[in-house]
Amino acid sequence: MALSNTPIRTSNRPTVPLSEPQPFDRDLEFNQADFERVRRLIHERVGIDLHPSKQNMVYSRLSRRLRERGHLTFRSYLDGVQSGSDTDWQEFVNSLTTNLTSFYREAHHFDVLAERLRHIRSGDVPRIWCCAASTGEEPYSIAMTATEARVGSTSAVVHASDVDTDVLATAERGVYSLESVAALSEARLRRFFLKGSGSNAGKVRVKPELRAMVTFRPFNLLTNDWRMEPYDIIFCRNVMIYFDRPTQRRVLEGLYACLKPGGLLMVGHSENFGDHRDLFHLTGKTVYVRSGT
Numbered sequence: 405m406a407l408s409n410t411p412i413r414t415s416n417r418p419t420v421p422l423s424e425p426q427p428f429d430r431d432l433e434f435n436q437a438d439f440e441r442v443r444r445l446i447h448e449r450v451g452i453d454l455h456p457s458k459q460n461m462v463y464s465r466l467s468r469r470l471r472e473r474g475h476l477t478f479r480s481y482l483d484g485v486q487s488g489s490d491t492d493w494q495e496f497v498n499s500l501t502t503n504l505t506s507f508y509r510e511a512h513h514f515d516v517l518a519e520r521l522r523h524i525r526s527g528d529v530p531r532i533w534c535c536a537a538s539t540g541e542e543p544y545s546i547a548m549t550a551t552e553a554r555v556g557s558t559s560a561v562v563h564a565s566d567v568d569t570d571v572l573a574t575a576e577r578g579v580y581s582l583e584s585v586a587a588l589s590e591a592r593l594r595r596f597f598l599k600g601s602g603s604n605a606g607k608v609r610v611k612p613e614l615r616a617m618v619t620f621r622p623f624n625l626l627t628n629d630w631r632m633e634p635y636d637i638i639f640c641r642n643v644m645i646y647f648d649r650p651t652q653r654r655v656l657e658g659l660y661a662c663l664k665p666g667g668l669l670m671v672g673h674s675e676n677f678g679d680h681r682d683l684f685h686l687t688g689k690t691v692y693v694r695s696g697t
């Protein structure tokens with residue numbers, strides 16, 4: 405393929421080529437009906453509302469799966485996914501998520517988090533949920549902030565989840581390139597990371613104490629089961645941007661159900677839920693507080 409294949413950096417998983425294959429480069433059969441089927445399936449399964457312009461992205465993300473499974477057409481691959489196992493579905497979903505993230509992304513949220521944590525009594529253990537955790541930079545940033553903010557008290561319980569099991573595996577490993585921690589202060593690097601050697605040379609690993617603060621599990625925000633012990637703070641950042649409005653409402657209702665009264669909801673820089681004042685109202689830049697009692 406005569407392509408510029410420079411990757412856009414998506415944390416540890418650079419999967420989005422800057423220039424995607426043009427139709428004449430395609431060696432696997434992929435037509436409009438296949439694309440519409442992918443759009444429908446991913447929307448039904450995880451709520452992602454794929455833009456009609458994303459044909460090339462879908463082709464480039466899924467064609468590897470087709471080859472691995474020996475399919476020559478998208479139709480036969482999708483038939484296989486639909487009649488296949490949970491693993492086939494999971495691979496399909498993992499291929500289509502976008503996982504861009506970084507340590508202390510949208511840094512102002514971590515100042516708000518630290519402030520809120522300082523006001524929780526030292527005997528209480530704050531509960532924080534990071535529900536689109538991607539490769540782990542976000543939940544580890546939360547755990548570092550909690551450790552720094554709650555000197556002398558139990559720092560926090562941090563639950564991290566994502567629908568994509570590949571990124572969760574990376575998150576659980578807690579190994580990152582030096583480049584991805586380049587913006588962290590020397591003090592944080594020394595306190596929270598170990599420098600890799602041997603096969604991990606050029607990388608860092610989160611220290612066991614930090615790793616132990618975070619529990620990872622798969623969770624689909626499209627679930628109907630929101631029964632869980634309520635949280636003080638939820639980070640749900642840069643994921644609802646991929647959902648349509650009815651799906652956003654459905655997820656907001658779920659998040660409302662599992663936040664304590666007065667609890668905080670952090671959302672991404674381009675996400676705005678001002679229309680849902682019965683559930684949340686804005687209290688700072690992209691910081692919402694749960695409405696009601």
Ligand SMILES: C[S@@+](CC[C@H](N)C(=O)[O-])C[C@H]1O[C@@H](n2cnc3c(N)ncnc32)[C@H](O)[C@@H]1O
Pocket residue numbers: 450451452501502503504505506509535536537538539542565566567568571623624625626640641642643646672
């Ligand atoms: C762009 S990343 C954002 C990561 C992080 N929250 C941040 O702001 O840096 C979006 C993440 O949402 C996850 N995601 C997409 N749909 C989801 C769903 N239905 N349930 C849970 N996670 C989902 C993707 O797998 C991806 O890791």
